[in-house]
Amino acid sequence: MNAHAFEGGFANPPQDGAFAFRAIMNAIAKPGTIFSIQGGVPPTGLSTAAGSVILTLCDPETPIALMQSADNEEVRNWITFHTGAPIVSAADAHFAVGAWTEMMPLKQFRQGTPEFPDRSATLIIECEKLEQSGAFLRGPGIKETNRFSLPNLEAFQRNSELFPLGVDFLFCAGSQVAGLPRTTKVSEV
């Protein structure tokens, strides 16, 4: 295991975790709005935002799937050292990290059950950049409409049709995070 795996965790876990969680909660509660998140310094393959999300939410109880672009020895060692989360395949994962195209098809992830819809995956999607433009979003957390640069429309529309089942998304770029829960209706206009 190389030395970097031991570095780059939260400097002050209770406080950094609290600030990072506030950003994540705001992102999920206010779909499509971009929030700043930091604290984690992950190795190559993960953004600051994705690393901070993992440090805030993951531990030995939450198996993580690393999609191809996020899957390297350094990332595996870093996640194992800082969170203890087991690295698993998509079907068993509570969290998954990677690029949007690697997440397809979404049905490879846990969707929850009618009695326990919360037992569903949260997908951490690494993006080039996040912008407050593009697709129109409507639903809980949004006063009228919000706009967000989604990588695709159809997959999100199908996911929201599954409600209350489905998966939830956190989009990460640099030290920014935005969320899209399964309740959000997306459209071109």
Place this chain on the structure above:
Amino acid sequence: MNEYNFAYLDEQTKRMIRRAILKGLAIPGYQVPFASREMPMPYGWGTGGVQVSAATLTPKDTLKVIDQGADDTTNAISIRKFFQKTANVEVTEVTKDATVIQTRHRIPETDLSDEQILVYQVPIPEPLRFLEPSEPETRKMHALEEYGLMHVKLYEDISKHGAIATSYAYPVKVEGRYVMDPSPIPKFDNPKMEMSAIQLFGAGREQRIYALPPYTKVVSLDFEDYPFEASKAEHSCELCGSHDSYLDEVIVDDTGGRIFVCSDTDYCSSQQQIIKEAV
């Protein structure tokens, strides 16, 4: 090491609660099971709300705690002191200055902003519990969206009392899907639940967390010919004269004397201040 971890709970517990809060926000009105911890206060004193607040607070927050609208009751004071000691956060009694408000059984009269978080203490999170005691059954009823029993209950209210007699913990339907217990707030507060702030609900003994993102559609259940009414006592506040705030009836002597006063102490004192400045 003689200090508490920030906001009392250990980090592993906070992560577990935080994950439950996120799934709660993603599925508004659905009760997410969580591994509720023993807290240094008895069940019924807000252990669920305290755990949700502990997982939500940041060092920069300003906390307000109310019990039935009042900042100065035992429960509110002890929870406020608990977080002063364990999280070292600022506290306030002024609704608009708070970033996190923990509440027992009231929504503040002052409208909340999109920068604020309202945390409810919930005794019985399951709205169907008094109609169906079995948890596997009620879980199945939510899964199948089978809420006929709740309408029968409201109908029986009408046939017995001539009106829907439920006056607090009045059931609501969230985004047209889940029937949810709004916690024992008076039904006067139900229409306020469509608000700009994030609402989080914690039930410690029953081990459930649920949530409402801002602007979520919350409809109080009713019938076309018996529409929902957000009722309050037909009086005005004895102290500030307000006509539109929720009132408590207070007995003032042993000869049956009684007055009505605002249940929201911060609202009442700010109204009194306005009157004083106008004179």
